[in-house]
Amino acid sequence: MNIADIVYRPIGVIHSAHTRAEQTPIQPVFAEGCPGRVDLLPEFAAGLKDLEGFSHIYLLYHLHRAPPPRLLVMPFLQDVEHGIFATRTPCRPNPIGMSIVRLLRVNGGTLEVEGIDVLDGTPLLDIKPYAARFDHIVSARNGWLDGLDEADAQARGRRQTASSCSTSLSTNQFGDS
Numbered sequence: 001m002n003i004a005d006i007v008y009r010p011i012g013v014i015h016s017a018h019t020r021a022e023q024t025p026i027q028p029v030f031a032e033g034c035p036g037r038v039d040l041l042p043e044f045a046a047g048l049k050d051l052e053g054f055s056h057i058y059l060l061y062h063l064h065r066a067p068p069p070r071l072l073v074m075p076f077l078q079d080v081e082h083g084i085f086a087t088r089t090p091c092r093p094n095p096i097g098m099s100i101v102r103l104l105r106v107n108g109g110t111l112e113v114e115g116i117d118v119l120d121g122t123p124l125l126d127i128k129p130y131a132a133r134f135d136h137i138v139s140a141r142n143g144w145l146d147g148l149d150e151a152d153a154q155a156r157g158r159r160q161t162a163s164s165c166s167t168s169l170s171t172n173q174f175g176d177s
Contacts, residue, residue, distance in 0.1 A: 008125050010041075010062065010123035010124055011040055011041055011044045011125065011126065011127075012038055012039050012040035012044065012109075012124040013122070013123060013124060014036060014059060014118045014119075014120075014122040014123075014124050015036060015037040015120055015121070016034065016036040016037075016116045016118055016119065016120045017034065017035070018034070018116070018118065018119050018120055019120050021090075024117060025117040026076045026077070027088065027117055028099050028101055028117050029115075030117065031115045031117040032114075033114070034116050035114055035116065036101065036118065037110060037111065037112055038124060038127070039109065039110050040110070041109075042109060045109030048106050048111070048127075051103065051106055052103070052105065054103055054130060055103060056100055056130035057100070057101060057103050057111070057113070057127055057128065057129055058098060058128040058129075058130060059097075059098070059100075059101060059113075059118065059124060059126075059127060060096060060124075060125045060127070060128070061096070061122045061123060061124050061125055062095060062096065062123040062125055063090045063096065064095075064119075064121070064122060066091055067091040069084070069092055069095075072084070073089045075087040075088070076089070086143060097118065099115075099117055099118055101113040101114065101115045102115050111127075
């Protein structure tokens with residue numbers, strides 16, 4: 001197989017109240033209270049069987065509005081340049097995003113989630129369940145993130161999201177882009 005032939009096709013669309021990148025929380029930990037909806041294409045809905053037993057899921061998605069790729073970047077939480085692979089900045093060689101969100105309910109081919117830090121209309125590539133047995137690493141190191149001031153990280157991470165996050169979920173809230 002030629003690696004140039006790798007192609008992904010979306011399995012659905014992520015909806016949120018976030019329409020402007022500069023007002024979107026930078027990670028789910030800063031998106032508490034931000035509801036979202038994930039609509040799967042009908043041909044993938046059967047793949048949601050048994051997902052409702054998990055409290056959290058990973059969403060893997062295409063960063064469709066990411067800036068051009070760069071190898072050295074200044075991440076949102078710090079004013080120091082780092083290599084792109086030591087950050088979660090969106091201007092990546094392959095603009096793939098990942099968020100862990102709280103799964104509230106599964107309704108047919110639709111997932112209602114909370115803690116969403118994703119722009120409305122983002123193409124969904126995959127869903128994986130969070131499994132504490134596999135994903136929780138007690139002795140993990142966090143590189144340059146360990147040196148951050150918590151108050152500064154909270155302020156930078158939440159950005160201007162207070163008005164765009166609410167705890168109510170409605171079918172009409174997100175539009176259908």
